[in-house]
Amino acid sequence: xxxxxxxxxxxxxxxxxxxxxxxxxxxxxxxxxxxxxxxxxxxxxxxxxxxxxxxxxxxxxxxxxxxxxxxxxxxxxxxxxxxxxxxxxxxxxxxxxxxxxxxxxxxxxxxxxxxxxxxxxxxxxxxxxxxxxxxxxxxxxxxxxxxxxxxxxxxxxxxxxxxxxxxxxxxxxxxxxxxxxxxxxxxxxxxxxxxxxxxxxxxxxxxxxxxxxxxxxxxxxxxxxxxxxxxxxxxxxxxxxxxxxxxxxxxxxxxxxxxxxxxxxxxxxxxxxxxxxxxxxxxxxxxxxxxxxxxxxxxxxxxxxxxxxxxxxxxxxxxxxxxxxxxxxxxxxxxxxxxxxxxxxxxxxxxxxxxx
Amino acid sequence: xxxxxxxxxxxxxxxxxxxxxxxxxxxxxxxxxxxxxxxxxxxxxxxxxxxxxxxxxxxxxxxxxxxxxxxxxxxxxxxxxxxxxxxxxxxxxxxxxxxxxxxxxxxxxxxxxxxxxxxxxxxxxxxxxxxxxxxxxxxxxxxxxxxxxxxxxxxxxxxxxxxxxxxxxxxxxxxxxxxxxxxxxxxxxxxxxxxxxxxxxxxxxxxxxxxxxxxxxxxxxxxxxxxxxxxxxxxxxxxxxxxxxxxxxxxxxxxxxxxxxxxxxxxxxxxxxxxxxxxxxxxxxxxxxxxxxxxxxxxxxxxxxxxxxxxxxxxxxxxxxxxxxxxxxxxxxxxxxxxxxxxxxxxxxxxxxxxxxxxxxxxxxxxxxxxxxxxxxxxxxxxxxxxxxxxxxxxxxxxxxxxxxxxxxxxxxxxxxxxxxxxxxxxxxxxxxxxxxxxxxxxxxxxxxxxxxxxxxxxxxxxxxxxxxxxxxxxxxxxxxxxxxxxxxxxxxxxxxxxxxxxxxxxxxxxxxxxxxxxxxxxxxxxxxxxxxxxxxxxxxxxxxxxxxxxxxxxxxxxxxxxxxxxxxxxxxxxxxxxxxxxxxx
Numbered sequence: 001x002x003x004x005x006x007x008x009x010x011x012x013x014x015x016x017x018x019x020x021x022x023x024x025x026x027x028x029x030x031x032x033x034x035x036x037x038x039x040x041x042x043x044x045x046x047x048x049x050x051x052x053x054x055x056x057x058x059x060x061x062x063x064x065x066x067x068x069x070x071x072x073x074x075x076x077x078x079x080x081x082x083x084x085x086x087x088x089x090x091x092x093x094x095x096x097x098x099x100x101x102x103x104x105x106x107x108x109x110x111x112x113x114x115x116x117x118x119x120x121x122x123x124x125x126x127x128x129x130x131x132x133x134x135x136x137x138x139x140x141x142x143x144x145x146x147x148x149x150x151x152x153x154x155x156x157x158x159x160x161x162x163x164x165x166x167x168x169x170x171x172x173x174x175x176x177x178x179x180x181x182x183x184x185x186x187x188x189x190x191x192x193x194x195x196x197x198x199x200x201x202x203x204x205x206x207x208x209x210x211x212x213x214x215x216x217x218x219x220x221x222x223x224x225x226x227x228x229x230x231x232x233x234x235x236x237x238x239x240x241x242x243x244x245x246x247x248x249x250x251x252x253x254x255x256x257x258x259x260x261x262x263x264x265x266x267x268x269x270x271x272x273x274x275x276x277x278x279x280x281x282x283x284x285x286x287x288x289x290x291x292x293x294x295x296x297x298x299x300x301x302x303x304x305x306x307x308x309x310x311x312x313x314x315x316x317x318x319x320x321x322x323x324x325x326x327x328x329x330x331x332x333x334x335x336x337x338x339x340x341x342x343x344x345x346x347x348x349x350x351x352x353x354x355x356x
Numbered sequence: 357x358x359x360x361x362x363x364x365x366x367x368x369x370x371x372x373x374x375x376x377x378x379x380x381x382x383x384x385x386x387x388x389x390x391x392x393x394x395x396x397x398x399x400x401x402x403x404x405x406x407x408x409x410x411x412x413x414x415x416x417x418x419x420x421x422x423x424x425x426x427x428x429x430x431x432x433x434x435x436x437x438x439x440x441x442x443x444x445x446x447x448x449x450x451x452x453x454x455x456x457x458x459x460x461x462x463x464x465x466x467x468x469x470x471x472x473x474x475x476x477x478x479x480x481x482x483x484x485x486x487x488x489x490x491x492x493x494x495x496x497x498x499x500x501x502x503x504x505x506x507x508x509x510x511x512x513x514x515x516x517x518x519x520x521x522x523x524x525x526x527x528x529x530x531x532x533x534x535x536x537x538x539x540x541x542x543x544x545x546x547x548x549x550x551x552x553x554x555x556x557x558x559x560x561x562x563x564x565x566x567x568x569x570x571x572x573x574x575x576x577x578x579x580x581x582x583x584x585x586x587x588x589x590x591x592x593x594x595x596x597x598x599x600x601x602x603x604x605x606x607x608x609x610x611x612x613x614x615x616x617x618x619x620x621x622x623x624x625x626x627x628x629x630x631x632x633x634x635x636x637x638x639x640x641x642x643x644x645x646x647x648x649x650x651x652x653x654x655x656x657x658x659x660x661x662x663x664x665x666x667x668x669x670x671x672x673x674x675x676x677x678x679x680x681x682x683x684x685x686x687x688x689x690x691x692x693x694x695x696x697x698x699x700x701x702x703x704x705x706x707x708x709x710x711x712x713x714x715x716x717x718x719x720x721x722x723x724x725x726x727x728x729x730x731x732x733x734x735x736x737x738x739x740x741x742x743x744x745x746x747x748x749x750x751x752x753x754x755x756x757x758x759x760x761x762x763x764x765x766x767x768x769x770x771x772x773x774x775x776x777x778x779x780x781x782x783x784x785x786x787x788x789x790x791x792x793x794x795x796x797x798x799x800x801x802x803x804x805x806x807x808x809x810x811x812x813x814x815x816x817x818x819x820x821x822x823x824x825x826x827x828x829x830x831x832x833x834x835x836x837x838x839x840x841x842x843x844x845x846x847x848x849x850x851x852x853x854x855x856x857x858x859x860x861x862x863x864x865x866x867x868x869x870x871x872x873x874x875x876x877x878x879x880x881x882x883x884x885x886x887x888x889x890x891x892x893x894x895x896x897x898x899x900x901x902x903x904x905x906x907x908x909x910x911x912x913x914x915x916x917x918x919x920x921x922x923x924x925x926x927x928x929x930x931x932x933x934x935x936x937x938x939x940x941x942x
Binding site: 079116119120121313314316317318320321330331334337 | 432433434437438439441442443444450451452453454455456457
């Protein structure tokens with residue numbers, strides 16, 4: 001990022017502090033009150049990502065004989081780009097309508113791509129950040145309040161549109177809405193990347209998060225995704241059980257992922273790689289799942305070997321003591337650090353609304 | 357903000373062209389205060405180093421200037437264990453695909469801000485200060501504009517600019533402040549060279565501006581250090597990079613690269629060889645001085661140590677002095693003749709006392725007086741040699757007297773130093789309505805000041821009180837003392853405290869642990885252990901923060917590097933010896 005872009009990013013981060021005051025004023029206009037929650041909503045309410053729509057099919061034997069640390073597969077791939085998203089939804093206040101407590105959330109969503117050049121990183125393009133106030137509009141009696149707030153283009157007012165008039169559902173709905181915004185940001189930045197960099201298939205983007213739900217036409221061979229959650233509710237998630245015994249620096253079976261809901265099967269391939277030795281640790285320790293698209297089963301297996309080799313190398317430098325450090329590759333930690341540095345901390349937001 | 361360049365109300369003070377070198381930030385662990393702020397260095401800001409002067413431009417368009425006093429690096433490593441694991445469990449040759457983020461953080465002591473409020477800054481883009489910005493922040497602009505600036509060196513900022521550093525003459529040679537003290541390891545701190553450069557600077561500036569009439573008296577206490585101020589420095593025949601930089605410094609500072617003029621050198625008389633003096637300079641340019649008894653009668657007790665000159669001897673000497681005045685005794689030879697006569701009388705068996713004193717005490721005093729001419733050979737007239745004084749009346753604006761006292765022991769050096777200092781002091785106090793005196797101020801320079809004004813009260817230093825008084829009152833009279841020593845901690849604190857300019861050259865770590873350096877930030881202190889020759893840390897009364905400066909080679913040859921023409925000396929010796937014999941025969 002050039003100097004102007006860097007300054008813009010910093011200015012954006014500084015601007016976010018002003019948001020808190022505007023939300024406080026909005027709450028006052030709604031005759032509401034500040035009531036910040038202790039934890040972020042994502043920790044309380046897990047958004048169903050849609051894995052239940054996919055089926056796994058095992059077609060290859062695990063690559064038990066190859067230790068990718070000592071015998072890396074030969075390939076010409078370079079993990080050059082890394083992307084990650086950020087989503088943090090905080091309950092900051094409430095207002096009451098006809099005896100109903102209505103929650104108001106402050107959600108920060110972001111996405112970033114880092115580019116590695118000579119072992120060092122710089123931001124590719126511009127990091128995407130959205131600052132959102134989420135509340136169900138239908139509970140707002142004076143629409144003028146929302147109109148006045150909309151005058152600020154630096155913070156988005158979003159209808160969290162709960163299905164039911166239940167307090168908890170409204171909170172879950174806010175998290176879902178934030179997830180939608182995050183997904184959109186991720187799609188936007190991924191599309192931008194594909195447009196500019198996607199043609200060079202040797203330079204790979206390692207995206208953090210789910211791509212199973214995306215049509216294959218929106219992906220390319222040089223885009224892979226990683227996931228640190230071992231158990232997700234596949235239709236036949238029992239297949240995952242066998243992956244827990246994958247030895248260190250080796251990969252498990254390559255499995256086909258088939259979308260069972262759409263018209264197109266959009267077949268992808270996924271497998272687990274054990275990034276670290278699991279002595280003195282649980283069976284999930286160091287298991288990182290990778291998903292790609294491939295032209296054929298054979299192609300998928302070859303590329304699984306190549307990417308496993310690359311990812312095993314990425315275990316260093318370690319990211320300890322970050323959460324899930326055993327599965328977290330360093331560039332993804334940096335992505336998160338970058339995004340976090342541009343937004344107010346959770347405790348800043350909480351303490352702001354607690355003292356006002 | 358335009359293209360990363362913030363709006364600034366004082367753009368001439370900030371080097372925007374070089375680009376931003378970092379961003380000020382205030383963290384929970386390292387909050388900014390009104391005295392200092394922190395900033396992280398931009399990627400590629402590789403030229404910043406300790407001592408640089410930077411400007412943080414804040415959103416309100418104001419700039420806060422400061423000196424970088426601490427640099428630290430932070431890597432994205434939680435602890436050593438994680439880094440050990442990152443290297444494949446302890447293999448230092450492992451090179452992970454990603455390099456860990458590494459940043460450098462600078463701590464900046466605030467010098468001055470363009471706004472009037474005393475408050476810490478938060479966010480701010482950091483740039484190098486321009487020479488104008490450095491001058492303004494240090495407060496030099498005002499007195500330089502009023503022709504009061506004395507160049508002392510240049511500050512090399514991280515953007516490559518050479519910033520001329522000026523002292524305020526009113527705080528260097530009075531009347532607002534005075535005196536300079538410099539410390540540093542012998543041979544590495546280039547103390548003498550700096551004083552030579554500073555003297556050149558003072559004299560040239562004063563003569564050019566015709567503001568003050570300044571003369572100088574330098575005491576050469578060791579070797580040939582100051583004996584060739586009038587000889588050009590052959591270093592300037594060279595064209596290596598540093599010498600060229602020195603030329604550039606003279607240019608930036610506006611000083612001509614010529615050796616001193618109007619230099620006279622004086623040394624005690626050498627009775628062993630007519631025409632010569634007790635000086636290492638042998639080219640016939642050294643004038644001798646030697647004093648008659650009356651000149652030193654009051655100083656004689658201070659020329660002996662306490663074992664030789666105890667209280668009982670002192671009591672005897674009161675009566676001796678009384679006789680010197682009464683008779684009167686005019687010369688040292690007469691004194692010794694009289695003492696011998698007294699010895700003869702006292703030696704008679706029935707005499708038990710000399711003028712009420714024990715005979716032994718009288719003998720002890722007589723023995724000391726006997727030994728005086730041997731101990732201080734060349735300083736006291738004996739054998740018919742007439743008194744020749746240092747002609748202090750000949751001092752005039754721009755003139756330099758070098759008094760070469762390296763041949764004397766510490767007590768002899770102290771006596772000469774003190775005597776000349778007091779005389780000049782007296783001359784400056786005198787009314788000058790008739791204009792007979794052609795100087796308003798005199799700069800005294802003496803090396804090894806610790807011998808004359810030691811901090812330790814147990815060390816005998818007969819002239820310590822005089823030095824302290826000169827330092828306390830000299831500024832208003834026009835006496836400025838430039839003292840130099842290896843260890844500032846060994847100097848009487850009042851001397852240091854009264855010096856409005858302090859200079860630190862390379863200094864040993866043990867010395868840096870003393871209280872004289874406790875006000876410095878740790879990194880700045882540590883840097884003093886390694887500063888190269890020609891670099892020094894300057895603390896001036898007008899500056900709120902010290903500044904690292906460089907100075908060029910002096911225009912005169914360093915005394916220890918000058919080799920005289922031995923054939924010419926030999927020839928001159930022969931002529932001189934012939935003339936001496938001819939005079940004797942006549």
